[in-house]
Amino acid sequence: MDVGFIGVGTITEAVVTGLCEAEVPGVSILLSPRSVDRSRRLSERYAAVQVAADNQQVLDRSELVFLAVRPQDAADVLGALRFRRDLKVVSFIATISSGEIERQVGPAAFLGRVAPVPPVARRSGPIAMCSPNRELAGFLDPLGTVIEVSDEAQLDAFFSVSALMAPYFELLESVSAWLRAQGVDPVEADAYTGALFRGIAQKSTQPKGEGFADLVEEHATRAGINEQLRRELIAAGLYDRIQAGLDLIQSRMQGRATLDDTLDLE
Ligand SMILES: NC(=O)c1ccc[n+]([C@@H]2O[C@H](COP(=O)([O-])OP(=O)(O)OC[C@H]3O[C@@H](n4cnc5c(N)ncnc54)[C@H](OP(=O)(O)O)[C@@H]3O)[C@@H](O)[C@H]2O)c1
CATH class of the missing domain: 3.40.50.720 (NAD(P)-binding Rossmann-like Domain)
Incomplete structure (x- = not known):
């Protein structure tokens, strides 16, 4: 062709x-x-x-x-x-x-x-x-x-989620920078961060249509460090902000918002 x-x-x-x-x-x-x-x-x-x-x-x-x-x-x-x-x-x-x-x-x-x-x-x-x-x-x-x-609004929703690529790498950069601030060698900081995220991402490639709650549970040992950090990030509103950010991007996709619009961070 x-x-x-x-x-x-x-x-x-x-x-x-x-x-x-x-x-x-x-x-x-x-x-x-x-x-x-x-x-x-x-x-x-x-x-x-x-x-x-x-x-x-x-x-x-x-x-x-x-x-x-x-x-x-x-x-x-x-x-x-x-x-x-x-x-x-x-x-x-x-x-x-x-x-x-x-x-x-x-x-x-x-x-x-x-x-x-x-x-x-x-x-x-x-x-x-x-x-x-x-x-x-x-x-x-x-x-x-x-x-x-077949619903174009759903395509816009998928497009909106693809806006998480740069924020994802910003997360890796933030993690690696934190390791560097602890005195870790920059190459090892990047190597550890990349390998950690690559390793856990592989767990999410077998879709069952049941969401990812089982993986959250599997990785949050009772009273462990993952459980604590997840709890604190939820309390700080991180995941709510991501949902609101996706709403904003979808609005832009559909012509109801522009690049100048921001999340209201009161
Ligand atoms: N990047 C992504 O991840 C992604 C994913 C899905 C969809 N898209 C969509 O795909 C489109 C392209 O995105 P992109 O990220 O690839 O953008 P990009 O890197 O800026 O590429 C756009 C290209 O179009 C060229 N162009 C401009 N005017 C042209 C003309 N008259 N004739 C022929 N080519 C011309 C540009 O050349 P110059 O550099 O010389 O101006 C540039 O190489 C966008 O509409 C975007 O929404 C992007």
């Missing part, structure tokens, strides 16, 4: 890397030319990847095109392109609804919105998509865990 990407930033690099590393047979990838260094890097690393002369050529030579420009660039980029009827289009763009994208890419067939995350480069992590589409889900399956939803 001939697959194109309009916008070659962080997420396109991750998806293209994951697809190429998966060695999916018969896939040719054509990249838009603007992000010169990244596009060249990918085309030099993978034989299946080429760089187009311009954005229109990406559309004209592809059967399936992924839109991966920043939301604020989308209207200008899409408005300058001619979409043919037998082209299939998928959007990675976080904050623009399916209805709006479908209107801008007509008469092409809009398959829906997809929310990949950078770990797909290592063929790991969730890929939420709306609407369900067996063919597209099969194409994305080598990249990680595909989750298909």
